[in-house]
């Protein structure tokens with residue numbers, strides 16, 4: 138009986154102590170410019186400041202490591218010298234290999250020489266429509282079989298690589314992991330419209346992410362309710378030029394060498410893995426809605442993900458109940474998959 142009373146009093150004391158000390162939910166914010174993107178980081182709680190410092194430094198470091206156009210970056214060296222010893226580049230290319238395989242070649246970082254021809258390369262190349270002969274020559278050097286890896290050692294047999302379709306996802310993943318390693322449990326990292334979510338909101342509710350309208354930077358397609366995941370969007374509207382009234386954008390179909398014509402304007406992927414979220418968003422823009430749904434099915438066990446797609450003919454196709462379509466837009470919304 139005595140023991141019981143003691144345990145009761147102890148529990149009561151612990152409860153009172155917990156109640157007396159309110160949980161610190163202070164928001165720590167930081168604006169970072171990296172990867173050509175204005176990023177807004179918000180980390181909640183007492184460990185937020187140290188966590189945000191670590192994330193900021195990591196974002197700058199990754200920018201310098203992965204930017205193809207920056208001399209001395211690991212990717213620059215790989216392209217320039219044909220080999221580099223870099224564990225991150227090796228990891229990202231291993232993941233690229235798996236994603237290339239899963240997407241039947243739609244995602245392919247060896248597309249770099251073709252991007253260069255269109256002026257979507259590393260430097261301030263001029264935008265123009267390449268000739269068929271130029272495209273054929275550049276495409277001959279495209280393919281993941283040009284990459285050879287052993288541990289951190291990467292060798293490139295031919296062509297060049299561009300990690301532009303995957304780098305931001307990795308940056309988001311690293312920043313999120315570092316923030317968690319610093320003790321924070323709740324953070325939202327807005328990497329220029331792509332979002333990394335750590336845990337839930339400080340009040341333990343889910344995050345609500347506005348999914349942007351590809352046709353209007355100030356409008357939203359709807360609101361996604363999510364936690365501890367990545368929400369990455371690729372769109373053919375992000376970078377493009379016009380020639381003779383035709384619009385040419387920056388997501389290239391590796392099978393043709395031309396900007397993808399899949400019927401999609403944008404693809405948002407929600408996935409727990411930042412690298413896959415980013416790469417799949419790019420790949421889905423190449424693959425189109427039907428193949429993207431097949432891919433979602435085939436990866437449902439190993440790399441589950443959800444999709445919000447916008448088609449050229451004004452439809453929004455989405456696979457998850459956690460997406461609430463916006464009202465008042467001209468889009469038609471269809472839940473699929």
Ligand code: AMP
Nearest residue numbers: 243244245246301302371387388389419
């Ligand atoms: P994102 O904004 O993530 O869709 O990435 C677009 C960038 O990925 C482009 O600017 C290119 O650097 C690169 N890219 C374009 N097409 C492909 C492709 N088919 N596979 C891999 N990367 C690509």
Ligand code: MG
Nearest residue numbers: 302415416419
């Ligand atoms: Mg991407």
